[in-house]
Amino acid sequence: MTEEPRLSAQDLIDRLAPVLSSRVRIRAVAALLAGVGGAVFVGTLWWSEPGPLPGRTHLAFALFTVFCLTWATYGGWLLTRRVPLFAADRVIAAWIGLAASLATTAVVTVVAVQRGTGAGLALAVGGLLVAVALALAVRAHARRAALLRRMHELTGGEER
Structure with missing residues (x-):
């Protein structure tokens, strides 16, 4: 057999x-x-x-x-x-979202100040979007790190 x-x-x-x-x-x-x-x-x-x-x-x-x-x-x-991405796609998406929310907040705040309407609302909403994007980026990095640790454990430390 x-x-x-x-x-x-x-x-x-x-x-x-x-x-x-x-x-x-x-x-x-x-x-x-x-x-x-x-x-x-x-x-x-x-x-x-x-x-x-x-x-x-x-x-x-x-x-x-x-x-x-x-x-x-x-x-x-x-x-x-x-190839296995090990959550690299999520990390990249989180960084794109963070960059977009930061840049959009900056542009909207500048426009609000130039119009004389004040930056308070723009900064509040933008700050919320940046905070959510940052939290998603931190979570994506943590998930990727956990997957890479697990792969390392399963492969016995072998390099790909």
Whole structure:
């Protein structure tokens, strides 16, 4: 009677590598479509605005277009991955969200101050968004660290 060869933890990980879970695939497609759709929408608004626009309006349109294209790039990158990500995708998404919330808060606060409406509400709402994004970034880093520790334990410290 022949016995099935035993697979090491690294062999199991390598066998799972080409498979992208449906949850990750759905997140990737959603990020890609939302990013492309948002970039087209914001770009069309920007292009179709009548008359000369103030500099801060150009800055805002450019910033939102960059954010949308960043999400589209992230979604495309995620769809092309064929290796275990160990939550790197979540860390990247958290940093994109944190950068977007910080930049948006800064732009909205500057606009509010320039209009003379005060920065209080802009800073309060922006601060809340930044706090949530920061909490998600911390959580994503902790999850990634836990997964990498677990992989290290399962592989006996072997390097990939």
